[in-house]
Amino acid sequence: xTTKTKILILLLWYPVLAFGQQEPDTVKHWxxxxxxxxxxxxxxxxxxxxxxxxxVSGTFLxxxxxxxxxxxxxxxxxxxxxxxxxxxxxxxxxxxxxxIQVVSKYGLQASEHWFYTVLADFKTQMDLGYKDPPENTIMxxxxxxxxxxxxxxxxxxxxxxxxxxxxxxxxSKMTIVHDEQLSSQGxxxxxxxxxxxxxxxxxxxxxxxxxxxxxxxxxxTRLDLFSNxxxxxxxxxxxxxxxxxxxxxxxxxxxxxxxLLYDHDIKYVDADGVEHGPRIQFKQLFGFGVNYKF
Numbered sequence: 387x388t389t390k391t392k393i394l395i396l397l398l399w400y401p402v403l404a405f406g407q408q409e410p411d412t413v414k415h416w417x418x419x420x421x422x423x424x425x426x427x428x429x430x431x432x433x434x435x436x437x438x439x440x441x442v443s444g445t446f447l448x449x450x451x452x453x454x455x456x457x458x459x460x461x462x463x464x465x466x467x468x469x470x471x472x473x474x475x476x477x478x479x480x481x482x483x484x485x486i487q488v489v490s491k492y493g494l495q496a497s498e499h500w501f502y503t504v505l506a507d508f509k510t511q512m513d514l515g516y517k518d519p520p521e522n523t524i525m526x527x528x529x530x531x532x533x534x535x536x537x538x539x540x541x542x543x544x545x546x547x548x549x550x551x552x553x554x555x556x557x558s559k560m561t562i563v564h565d566e567q568l569s570s571q572g573x574x575x576x577x578x579x580x581x582x583x584x585x586x587x588x589x590x591x592x593x594x595x596x597x598x599x600x601x602x603x604x605x606x607t608r609l610d611l612f613s614n615x616x617x618x619x620x621x622x623x624x625x626x627x628x629x630x631x632x633x634x635x636x637x638x639x640x641x642x643x644x645x646l647l648y649d650h651d652i653k654y655v656d657a658d659g660v661e662h663g664p665r666i667q668f669k670q671l672f673g674f675g676v677n678y679k680f
Contacts, residue, residue, distance in 0.1 A: 420450030420465075420680055421631075423639060425673025445470030445483050445673050447641070458495035460544075464488070469512060470671075477520035483671060484511040491552070493542050503542040503552060505591070507610075508535050510562075531565035532574040536612070538589055550593045557589040559612055559623075561651070575651025583651075587615040602633040621650040631677075639677035645669045 425445045431438050447468050454461040470483035487509040493501030510533035517524040540554030561583040563569045563576045572578040595606040605628075612623040629643040647667040654665040 415456040416452070416454050418450070418452045420448070421677065422680075423447045423641065423673070423675060423677040425470075425641070425675035427673075439475040441472065441474045443470065443472035443482065445671065445675075447483075447673075460493045460495070460501060462489075462491045462493075474520070478522045480519040480522075481513055481515055484513050484515065486510055486512060491542070493544075496541070499543055499545045501542040501544065503540055503554075505538045505540070505552065505554070506536070507538075507591075509533065525565075525567070526573075527568075528565055531563045531568050533562040533564070535560045535562065536589065540589075548595055550591075552589075552591040554589045554591075557587055557612060559585040559587065559589075559614070561585075575649075585612075585614040585616070587613045587619065589613070599630075604631040604633070605629070618650070622648075623650070624648040633677075637676055637678065638674075640674040641672070643671045 423446070425447075427441075427443050429438070429441045431440055445468070449464065449466045451465075452463045464487075466485065466487040468483045468485045470481070471479045472482050473479050487507070489505070489507045491503060491505045493503040496502050510530055511527060512529055514522075514525055515527035516522040517526045536557060536559050538554035538557035540552055540556065543551040543553070561574055561576060563574050563581055563583075568574070569576060569581050570579055574583075576583040590609070590611040592609045593607070595604075597604045599605040607628040608626070610623075610625040613619045614621070624647065626646040627643065629641060632640040632642075634640065645668070648664065650664045652664055652667075654662040
């Protein structure tokens with residue numbers, strides 16, 4: 387074998403050999419996991435003198451994370467998906483849960499517990515939503531209508547793996563209403579006929595989570611605040627979520643979650659179609675079913 391041939395073989399195989407040597411070192415800096423759950427309930431009545439309706443409901447919840455940490459760099463990625471439907475008797479299906487949220491946060495350590503951080507947060511829903519369930523004749527939301535995208539720069543305080551407080555004086559919030567019908571109504575704060583509303587301000591994102599808060603009970607809470615500094619900064623958008631996961635065994639669990647929302651740009655419309663000012667929105671979800679943690 388000539389010297390040139392040896393050199394050529396070495397050049398061809400060097401990337402493979404180098405990757406094979408670096409892979410264990412690279413992989414150990416990544417951490418991934420998640421949880422999937424399906425909750426189901428059903429009521430069937432026959433000649434039931436007490437009255438009532440047959441009903442069936444189901445909710446699917448999924449969350450996953452993929453994190454990277456090496457030296458002073460930390461990159462955290464999360465995906466949350468929820469979808470639920472319910473039906474009473476012969477009525478139309480009614481949506482009870484519908485969300486997609488993707489958050490990516492990269493930080494460069496500045497001191498023991500502080501990180502210079504850039505963050506991207508995107509959320510929308512998958513299915514049609516209606517103002518008049520179960521008739522389902524007045525559409526109020528759909529995929530990408532609305533959708534929210536936040537891009538921000540700030541500092542992240544992380545004293546441990548359970549708590550994070552992210553402070554951003556530079557935040558861009560974009561509200562997307564892709565559907566032309568909703569856009570023409572000026573839904574979700576966009577100008578009538580426009581598909582995008584941009585706001586600039588400051589934001590706070592706080593997360594606390596604790597496994598085995600008490601035995602077999604995990605807890606997580608997330609609070610997001612945003613203020614449009616250019617237009618009525620005292621009007622603060624609020625999104626506060628809490629969730630308790632109760633472990634029965636390896637595959638059965640129960641969950642209790644609440645969501646509180648306030649956005650001054652979202653008006654309340656009653657059952658008669660009369661528009662009122664913004665109001666606090668609240669949702670509570672309880673379920674029992676199959677759970678798988680990975």
